[in-house]
């Protein structure tokens with residue numbers, strides 16, 4: 001697997017440091033803005049890509065929280081772009097009054113977060129914030145509002161730390177690019 005790696009874009013130490021910073025920032029914001037000694041939030045991880053990120057993040061968030069996972073698939077299925085997004089699985093019907101933090105792996109076209117945000121607001125969420133591990137420095141991603149962003153990255157296809165290519169490479173500890181001869185046959189899910 002390591003021999004498929006072209007370049008390490010963000011190593012595990014940098015990720016760990018940044019996840020800690022994000023957690024502190026998020027906790028401080030919610031503490032300031034929500035009532036009560038221990039604010040309560042609803043965390044909505046977008047699976048499968050945010051799995052590892054969210055596992056690291058939540059353990060550093062000293063807030064009362066419930067996790068409501070949602071799976072969103074991008075289509076038409078190209079690895080590097082998504083023309084649309086579709087929710088698979090059910091979101092809770094009633095989120096009235098809940099303060100939601102959506103967590104995703106990467107902001108690319110913005111279709112995923114726009115869809116999820118709209119669905120959460122439709123269900124009565126009092127507020128919806130978003131936390132993305134990565135944001136591509138491309139117009140569609142930079143134009144999309146994100147409350148928390150871990151890293152801005154160049155417009156490249158990346159895997160690792162939860163992100164896949166054809167279902168593989170999620171277990172790489174660093175965020176990396178793959179060699180050109182590996183890309184071309186599969187797709188991100």
Ligand code: 5GP
Pocket residue numbers: 049074079080081082085104105106107108109110111112113156157158159163164165188189
């Ligand atoms: P958006 O809906 O913003 O276009 O893209 C979000 C989803 O597309 C991500 O959650 C991820 O599943 C997929 N995606 C976009 N760019 C990449 C990438 O560089 N690598 C991988 N593995 N998935 C990506």
Ligand code: MG
Pocket residue numbers: 046047048049050072105189
């Ligand atoms: Mg995804």
